[in-house]
Amino acid sequence: MLLDWYNNGLAEAYILFEKNYSAPKGTKKFSRSISIKKEFEKLQSDRNEFEKFLDKYKEKPLENIKIKKKNGKYDIKGLFPATKKQKKDSKDIWDKIGYGTIDIKNEKCSLCNNTGVKLNTQRFFPFERKIVNYFPSFKEKERLKLCTLHQKIYFYSFGNIFYNKSNDRMSIFYPSTEDFEKIANLSKRIQQIRISNIEKDYFRNIKPEGIITYYPYEFLYPSLFSLYCWSLGKKRGKRDLINILTDIKIELISYLTGGLNIFDTSASISRIDDLFRIFEKFDTNLVGVNKRTRAKGEKSFSIKKVFNWFFNSLTIKGKNYEDKNKLREQWTKCLLQKYKVDFITMNEIVMDNIRTQGNNYKFIGFYDLIIRSILEVINMDELNMFEQVNRMGYSLGKKAEDTLGESMLWDIFRTRTAEDFVETLVRTQVKLRTSLDLRKIEEGKSQWREVKAILLNGMANAFYGYKKEEIKNRKGGKKNAERKK
Numbered sequence: 001m002l003l004d005w006y007n008n009g010l011a012e013a014y015i016l017f018e019k020n021y022s023a024p025k026g027t028k029k030f031s032r033s034i035s036i037k038k039e040f041e042k043l044q045s046d047r048n049e050f051e052k053f054l055d056k057y058k059e060k061p062l063e064n065i066k067i068k069k070k071n072g073k074y075d076i077k078g079l080f081p082a083t084k085k086q087k088k089d090s091k092d093i094w095d096k097i098g099y100g101t102i103d104i105k106n107e108k109c110s111l112c113n114n115t116g117v118k119l120n121t122q123r124f125f126p127f128e129r130k131i132v133n134y135f136p137s138f139k140e141k142e143r144l145k146l147c148t149l150h151q152k153i154y155f156y157s158f159g160n161i162f163y164n165k166s167n168d169r170m171s172i173f174y175p176s177t178e179d180f181e182k183i184a185n186l187s188k189r190i191q192q193i194r195i196s197n198i199e200k201d202y203f204r205n206i207k208p209e210g211i212i213t214y215y216p217y218e219f220l221y222p223s224l225f226s227l228y229c230w231s232l233g234k235k236r237g238k239r240d241l242i243n244i245l246t247d248i249k250i251e252l253i254s255y256l257t258g259g260l261n262i263f264d265t266s267a268s269i270s271r272i273d274d275l276f277r278i279f280e281k282f283d284t285n286l287v288g289v290n291k292r293t294r295a296k297g298e299k300s301f302s303i304k305k306v307f308n309w310f311f312n313s314l315t316i317k318g319k320n321y322e323d324k325n326k327l328r329e330q331w332t333k334c335l336l337q338k339y340k341v342d343f344i345t346m347n348e349i350v351m352d353n354i355r356t357q358g359n360n361y362k363f364i365g366f367y368d369l370i371i372r373s374i375l376e377v378i379n380m381d382e383l384n385m386f387e388q389v390n391r392m393g394y395s396l397g398k399k400a401e402d403t404l405g406e407s408m409l410w411d412i413f414r415t416r417t418a419e420d421f422v423e424t425l426v427r428t429q430v431k432l433r434t435s436l437d438l439r440k441i442e443e444g445k446s447q448w449r450e451v452k453a454i455l456l457n458g459m460a461n462a463f464y465g466y467k468k469e470e471i472k473n474r475k476g477g478k479k480n481a482e483r484k485k
């Protein structure tokens with residue numbers, strides 16, 4: 001991460017250099033980019049000149065991210081709450097945050113051989129607080145030490161980072177290359193995917209709307225979905241977006257455990273293509289559903305509404321968002337990290353909601369549609385198993401609705417071994433005077449816990465699923481988020 005920040009800073013400086021570059025007379029147009037790069041490298045090699053250049057353009061990164069108050073001035077106080085150490089009447093942000101000053105005269109910079117460094121414990125823009133584990137060591141003396149030049153390059157880093165912030169967390173999109181020219185190009189493209197209508201809030205270039213998140217993965221997933229929705233209807237929007245995101249590492253910063261924590265999620269979204277194919281599949285499947293609803297003269301559902309409805313159904317009752325969103329985070333993390341549908345956690349969510357809400361409980365919205373969309377992309381084999389067991393659960397639930405009811409759900413839920421599970425199903429069969437094709441269950445014995453979860457969800461869907469009337473009268477995700485409070 002340390003080098004990422006440095007590379008970003010360098011790229012930002014390059015962007016400014018490029019902007020302000022005037023080619024010597026007689027230079028042909030086609031060779032312009034080559035000469036700019038060379039000139040920039042020349043500047044880089046002369047550290048005094050380079051530092052002078054950074055001083056000259058020092059406030060440009062701030063301009064890039066529009067962190068200004070109404071009168072056009074930077075809201076430095078808001079960003080860097082004053083501490084005793086900070087000079088009160090400094091002329092510019094450079095002085096304000098103490099860049100360019102030296103704490104220890106004869107120590108070497110962590111990045112170059114220059115002596116005279118600053119212990120980097122001050123706040124890093126745009127963070128209002130210190131990021132404790134940003135530094136490799138908790139011991140102040142062993143932390144990163146930077147010379148004045150490198151302090152400034154680090155500061156520049158923030159101009160071209162695509163980040164966003166919710167109440168207590170933030171995601172940062174880092175270019176995964178070290179080539180400053182490539183990063184500079186990427187930075188320009190990233191500018192294009194900023195969502196303009198929420199730019200009023202400087203930190204929120206993307207944010208899932210209608211969904212209240214607490215943990216990093218449950219924040220990341222709907223954020224990616226927001227970006228997907230944004231790309232719809234734009235020429236090459238989806239392709240461009242995927243290209244950008246595959247060149248980017250995503251790190252999430254959260255205040256979860258009191259201090260700031262960094263979650264490196266780059267491994268999680270190494271298959272960004274798959275995630276977007278899931279959204280696309282879901283989109284296509286929804287078109288089918290909407291065709292049928294319109295044929296019946298009913299209003300069709302928007303993709304955002306359906307996604308929010310589903311995602312908001314994955315929370316449970318609890319004192320705070322830490323409790324409410326815990327299982328949803330687990331489910332989302334499994335999807336993003338392992339590209340798997342975590343049926344067991346899903347069933348835990350369902351059973352917990354039944355326990356706390358009883359007959360008022362409403363089953364996960366658009367469960368079949370979304371699970372099918374996910375499995376069609378990531379696991380066709382499991383899709384077959386899911387469809388058969390889900391159907392079996394649903395019809396079993398329909399049969400038991402008026403007789404055994406909820407108690408049957410708990411009997412099956414409480415089984416602790418594969419044998420116990422099958423025996424309970426056989427007993428249920430007898431009680432309901434029906435016959436189940438238990439071959440699928442026997443086949444799936446090795447993963448009986450998943451099978452059990454899918455079956456129970458199918459049954460719960462039969463008991464607590466939305467009735468047609470209710471679907472028509474619902475207004476979508478936001479209402480759902482409120483209901484779960």
Ligand SMILES: [Zn+2]
Pocket residue numbers: 109110111112113114146147148149150
């Ligand atoms: Zn240095």
